[in-house]
Amino acid sequence: xxxxxxxxxxxxxxxxxxxxxxxxxxxxxxxxxxxxxxxxxxxxxxxxxxxxxxxxxxxxxxxxxxxxxxxxxxxxxxxxxxxxxxxxxxxxxxxxxxxxxxxxxxxxxxxxxxxxxxxxxxxxxxxxxxxxxxxxxxxxxxxxxxxxxxxxxxxxxxxxxxxxxxxx
Numbered sequence: 322x323x324x325x326x327x328x329x330x331x332x333x334x335x336x337x338x339x340x341x342x343x344x345x346x347x348x349x350x351x352x353x354x355x356x357x358x359x360x361x362x363x364x365x366x367x368x369x370x371x372x373x374x375x376x377x378x379x380x381x382x383x384x385x386x387x388x389x390x391x392x393x394x395x396x397x398x399x400x401x402x403x404x405x406x407x408x409x410x411x412x413x414x415x416x417x418x419x420x421x422x423x424x425x426x427x428x429x430x431x432x433x434x435x436x437x438x439x440x441x442x443x444x445x446x447x448x449x450x451x452x453x454x455x456x457x458x459x460x461x462x463x464x465x466x467x468x469x470x471x472x473x474x475x476x477x478x479x480x481x482x483x484x485x486x487x488x489x
Contacts (some may be wrong), residue, residue: 348468352460354408355452363401363450363457368393370434380437383428391423397454411451416466421475425459426481435484445485455487462486466476 371389374381402411431445438445446454462483465476480486 324420327395331398344419348413348417348420348464350420350460350464351410351412352453352456353410357405357407357409358402358408358413359450359453360399360403360454362447362455364396364403366446366450367396370430371396374430381433382450384426387424390421392427401428415464417472420461420464421472424479428479431484432482458483458486 371392374384375386377388398460399409399411400425401411435445458479462476462479465472465479
């Protein structure tokens, strides 16, 4: 299902997949197509932010080192999928509860970085990485909207609170 017919975002679908005797609910998240150069620039910036969070805190809220490692694995995957001279398109399946936890932490980081950037009078992140960043955030929000249930209200909250989110 494509949500909202937005350019740059192929939205998600929810399904159940077998996992032993239980079914595990997942959402499929697709980000892109966006220029691969936008991905690599934003990933480099995000790695710097996470490194600062680990070493000095960087003025960020406390982040569990295991969560930082998980975020770094996503950065690794995005970087590996970003092929020069080809559009970036990335797909994964995620547990909606886990994605909500990651999104909430990511929102806290971005809110703090946004405050710091506003105080300095500089952009929050490199302008050349903005297209990937916007696609990532809209993709996450669209995933929760497509999931429905209580996640739809979480998607609305993210859309309302996310600093710098641009509507397509």
